[in-house]
Amino acid sequence: MLVIGVTAFATKIYFDVKGSVDKTYETVERQETGAGRDGKVNLNNKESFSILLMGVDTGDLGRTDTGRSDAIMVATVSPEDNKTQVVSIPRDTYMEIVGYGTFDKVNHAYAFGGPAMSMDSLEKYLDIPIDHYAAINLKGIQDLVNAVGGVTVNNDLAFTIDGIPFDIGQIELDGEEALAFVRMRYDDPRGDYGRQERQRIVIQGIMQKLISINSMTKYQSILDAISDNMKTDMDFATMQTIALDYRDAFSTIQMDQLQGEGFMQEGVSYQRVSDEELARVQAELKDQMNLQ
Template identity: 55%
Template sequence: MANRRSHKKTSRGKKVFRAILIVILILVLAIIGAAVKVYLDVSGSADNAYENVDRDNSRNIDFSQEEPFSILLLGIDSGDLGRTEQGRSDTLMVATVNPKEKKSTLVSIPRDTYVDIVGEGKQDKINHAYAFGGAAMAMDTVSEFLDIPMDHYVSINMQGIKELVDAVGGVDVNNDLEFTFDDYTYDFGKIHLNGDQALGYLRMRHDDPEGDYGRQGRQRAVVQAVVDKALSLSGATQYRSILDALEGNMKTDLSFSDMRNIAVDYRGAFSNTEQLQLQGEGFTQDGVSYQRVDENELQEVQSTLQDQLQQ
C-alpha cells in the first residue's frame, strides 16, 4: 500500500526465515541426541519429500563447504477444498543465506507481480509459473526476475498447512482485523485457530483494506506461531504428527544430507536476517489485475541479494 515502506528490516525476520526451513529445524532432532527411531523416521520423511527439478542453469552448492545459497519457498493453493490440480504458488518468498558473513535475507514477492514467465514466452502473474511448469519453471522465473541464481526450493500445499497447525495443537495469533470468511468469524485480538480456521485466516484478502499485503502479514503470523510450537518441548514430542503432516504435502530438492549440513553449519546466518517486502503498483490489463514492481526498488533488492550470494 502507498503508506507502507517498500521493505524493512525487522527483528522478527529470524523467525520468519525459520518458516522456510521449518523441516530442517525439526530434522535437527536427529542430530542432537534423538533416539535412533526418531532419526530413521525423520530421514524417511525427508526421502519421501525429496523431488528433484530438471533445470539447465542450476548450481551445485557444496553445503559442507558452507557456500552461500538461495532457496525459494512456495505455498501452493491446492491439496484441500477439493483442489487436486497442480495449483498456483500463492505464497512466494526467497531467502539468501551467507554463513561466512553470518547473514541471511528474506524477500516476499506479491503473487500478482507481472513478470516474464520463463519457458512460456509470455508475461503473466508470477504465481502462474508454478501452475504452468511446476517448481522448475517457478525457480527459473523468480531467478530471472530477481537476477540471481535460484538454488533450491521448498513447497507446501494447503492440506499440509492445515495438518501442520492441527499437529501442533492449533496456534494463537493476534488478529488486527475482524472479519468472517468460510463460515468462521475471526474476532479482534488474540484468537486460537485450528487447521481449518487457519486456512480461512490465511486465504482471506478481498475484504482486507491492505489486500494481499494484509494476507501476507497473516501468513507470517501463522507460520511464526507454528514454528514456535513445533520447536517447543510439546512440539518436539509430537514430531511424528508433524512429520505425517509434511509427508505427501511438502516437496523439496534438498536431500537429507543437505538439511543436516544446513541445520549444523548455517545456524549463525539465521541470527542476522533482513526481511524485504517487494511492493507493486496495481494495474489492469484485459480485465485482469496485476502488480508492477518499481524498477528502482527491484534493482535495489536485486543488488542486495547478489551481494548476499557472493563467496
Template identity: 50%
Template sequence: MENRKRSRNKKNPLKKIVLILAGVLLVMLLGIGTFLGKTYFDVKSTANKVSKPVEGRVDTTTVMDGEPFSVLLLGLDTGEFGRNDVGRSDTILVATVNPKESKTTLVSIPRDTRMEMVGFGTVEKAAHAYAHGQEKMAMDSMDKFLDMELDHYIWINMEGFEDLVNAVGGVEVNNKFEFEQDGFKFPQGKNTLNGEEALAYTRMRYEDPNGDYGRQVRQQEVIGAIAEQALSFNGVTKYKQILKAIEENMKTDLEPDEMFKIAMDYRNCFTTIDEETLHGNGEMIDEVSYQVIPEEELARVQLLLKQQLGKQ
C-alpha cells in the same frame, strides 16, 4: 527510496519460516537426546520422501561447503477446497541464508507480480509459473525476474498447511481486526485456530486495507505459530504426526544430507532475520489485476539478494 528492511532478533517468529521448511524438525528432534535413537531414522525417512530434484536445472548448491545459498519458498493452493490440480503458488518467498554474516534475508514476492513465464512465452502473475511448469518454471522465471540463480526450492501445499496446524494441536494468533472468511468469523484479538480455520484466516485479502500484503503478514504469523508449537515439548511429543503432515504435503530439491547440514551447521543464520517485501503498484492490464514492480524497487531487491549471497 525508503529502506523497508526490518532487522529482528532471534525471537522473531519469521525466522521459523525458514527453519520449519528447511530443517526445523531436524533441529527440534536431534537437539533432544531422549528422542535421538529412533527419531533420527524417522526424520531421515521423511527427508528421503520429500526430496525431489528438478530436472533440467544445473545443481548450484553450496550447502555442503558451508557457503551462502538461496531458496524459493512456495505455498501452493493445490489442496484448497478439495482440489487436486497442480495448483498455483499462493505464497512466494525468496530466502538467502548467509553463514558468513550469520543472517537470513526473507523477501516476500506478491503473488500478482507481473513477470515473464520463462519457457511458456507469456507475461503473467508470478503465482502462475508453478501451474505452467512446476518447480522448474517457477525457479527459471524467478531467476530471470530477480537476475539471480536460485539454488533450491521448497514447497508445501495448502492442504499440508492445514495438516501441520492440526498436527501441532492448533495455533494461536492475534487478529488485528474482525472479519469473516469461508464461513468462519475471526474476532479482533487472540484466536485459537484449528487447521481449517487457520487456512481461512490466511486466505482473506479483500477486506484487508493492505490487500495481499496484509494477507502475507497473516500467513507469516500462522507459519511462525506452527513452528512455535512444533518447537515446544508438546510439539516434540507429536513429532510423528508432524512428520506425516510434512512427507505427504511438501517437496524440496535439498537432499537429506543437505537438510541435516542446514539443521546442524547453519543454526546461527537464523538468529538475525532481515524481512523484506517487494512492493509494486496495482494496475489493470488487459482486464487483469497485477502488481507492477517499479524498476528502482526491483533493482533494490536484486542488489540486496546478490549482496547476501556474496555475489556483489
C-alpha cells in the same frame, strides 16, 4: 539399559525422519539463467543459500490438479550474519516466465512448468541464484499447524471468514483457523498484500515452533504433515546439513514485501513492480547472500 534405550529411540527418530524426507524429495531440471554465483551452493562450506517457498492451491477447497503458487516467498539464509531474510512476492507480479516464452503472472509459472519454471523465472527476475525449493499445498498448512500444537500470531485486522471470527491482537490459531487466516483477502483494504502479511506471520509462527525443543515430542505428527503435503528438491543429506550447520541462521527471521502497483491488460489484473523497488529487493537479497 538407559544408553540402549536412548540409542534405540534416536535411531528410530533418524529413520523416521529419513523416510519422511525421502517421500518429499522431487528433483528438478533447471535452465541456466546466469544469475548470481558460479556453480551450485556448497553447504558443506556454510555458504549462504536461498530457497523458494511456495504454497500451492492444490488441496484447497477440494482441488487436486497441479495448481498455482498462490503464496510465494524467497528466503535467503546467511550463517555469516546468523539471519534469514524472507521476501514475499505478489502472486500477480508481471514478469518473464522463463522457459515458456511469455510474460505473465508469476504464480502461473508453477502451473505451466512446476517448481523448476518458478525457480528459473524468479532467479532471473531477482538476479540471485535460487538454490532450492519447497512447495506445500494449503491442506498441508492446516495439518502442520495442528502438528506443532497451533501457532500464536499478532493480528492487526478484525474480520470473519468461513464463520470464524479473528480479533485484533495476539491470537492462538489451530490448523483450520490458520488456513482461513491466510486465505482471507477480500475484506482486507490491503488486498493481496494483507494476505501475504498473514502468510508470513503464520510461517514465522510455524518456524518458531519447529525449532523449539518441544517440537521433538510431536515429531511424528510433524513428519506426517510434511511427508503427505510437501515436495522439495532437498534430499535427506541436504536437510541434515542445514539442520546441523545453519540452525543459528534461523534464530533471526526478517520479513519484507516486494511492492507493486495494479494494472489491467486484456481484462486481466497484474502487479507491476517499479525498477526502483525491484532494485531495492535485489540489493537486499544479494547482500544477505554475500553476492555484492
